[in-house]
Amino acid sequence: MGSRVVLIDGEHYPDVIKWAINKLGDVCCAVFLGGGEKLDSLDDLETVLGIPVYSGDPLRTLVGVLASNRVYEVVDLSDEPVVDYEMRFRIAALCLWHGVTYRGADFEFRPKKMVRPPKPSIAIIGTGKRVGKTAVAGFVARTLKDISRPVIVTMGRGGPERPEVVDGERFELTPEFLLRLAKKGRHAASDHFEDALTSRVTTIGCRRCGGGMAGFSFFDLVDDAMEMVRDMPHNLLILEGSGASFPAYRADAYITVASALQRRDYLKGYFGPFRLSPANIVVITMAEVAGEERVRRITEIVRQVNPTADVHFVTFRPRPLGEVSGKRIALIMTNELGIEPTKYHFEKLGAEVSHVSPHLSKRLQLRKDLESFEGIEAVAVELKAAAVDVVTQWALERGIEVIYFDNEPVNVDDKNLREAVLNLGREVLGGKDDTRN
Secondary structure (H helix, E strand, C coil): CCEEEEEECCCCCHHHHHHHHHHHCCEEEEEECCCCCCCCCHHHHHHHHCCCEECCCHHHHHHHHHHHCCEEEEEECCCCCCCCHHHHHHHHHHHHHCCCEEECCCCEECCCCCECCCCCEEEEEECCCCCCHHHHHHHHHHHHCCCCCEEEEEEECCCCCCCEEEECCCCCCCHHHHHHHHHCCCCCCCHHHHHHHHHCCEEEEEEEEEECCCCCEEEECHHHHHHHHHCCCCCEEEEECECCECCCECCCEEEEEEECCCCCHHHHCCCHHHHHCCCCEEEEECHHHHCHHHHHHHHHHHHHHCCCCEEEEEEEEEEECCCCCCCEEEEECCCHHHHHHHHHHHHHCCCEEEEEECCCCCHHHHHHHHHHCCCCCEEEEECCCCHHHHHHHHHHHCCCEEEEEEEEEEECCCCCHHHHHHHHHHHHCCCCCCCCC
């Protein structure tokens, strides 16, 4: 089963720490976090405790201890002022990533068991909702089609009752088809439909309920989807998270998506480091509207948490899935900040944008906006939120064309996200391309 590791400090007398360790039992060693008010030397401390005491950078030291011992629990016997809330969240993130429980006087973080997926895999996780994770996942899938045959497993609060396969490689998802699904009570704008529509890849949609602080869901169907993946012909698995939650599987590589407009403490504090730490690539969206100073600070945070990550700053460009040139359209989105730049790029494509609505995720206001639209030939809408059961139904009932559009990540730095994704895909595949010639 293993043993416990305790976290200790020099603000407690050694005999008090020894007393607490004896009450705990089954302790193999201690990690010293700092402080020295009640401590003469670490050698004396180790003598009193009768177990090895490791010191140095607390997080690096703890990683080494977890790697060299069979540990099932880390117990925190330290206190203020040696550790603050931010440090304790960093410790919790580290323990959860290593599959170890982290427990203190009045808290406990228990990990979910993270197993390996049945095929080479890349996980795409977000640091919150509306950071552009699904748009990035779709881009990754489209890109990796050049070297593999990917399948995406999604999880969402509006997912189906049983895992559902959508063959986006062969089946075209029309507005009429999606509306029929919506009328049957289905969430036809769920991520697996969006991915299949925008990337023309096979997807498996799963439902999930509840999201923990670290990102694990309370219930989900991903395990069932993994059994389906085993027998499918696809050779690369893309695991797409939902909001700030993600499947409890240890992928071969990670892409973390964050927004430059997010609160910085959501990235450097709480369980932000848990999501940033495993990333091979970090994609920072909304960089174009965030401003240079905010971008600089986000870069510093990412570098502090994950100095080896390949960081890309991107903005989104609309990629309509139908012809918009010469048409008078209404533009409907979830993000108010994205309206003006998206309108600009639609007009560059030759569309006349006569009406806009940023209320795709606010149904009451959205319905009011729709009723004010006059003289349009088409609606251009993201496949999210109320895109099908409200917007698509409203448009088709009036003979108005529905044009779904994707948001394509485009670098605003001097880097190339497409090449980075291809390189990561080749690494995960072991250097083997499957071009399906």
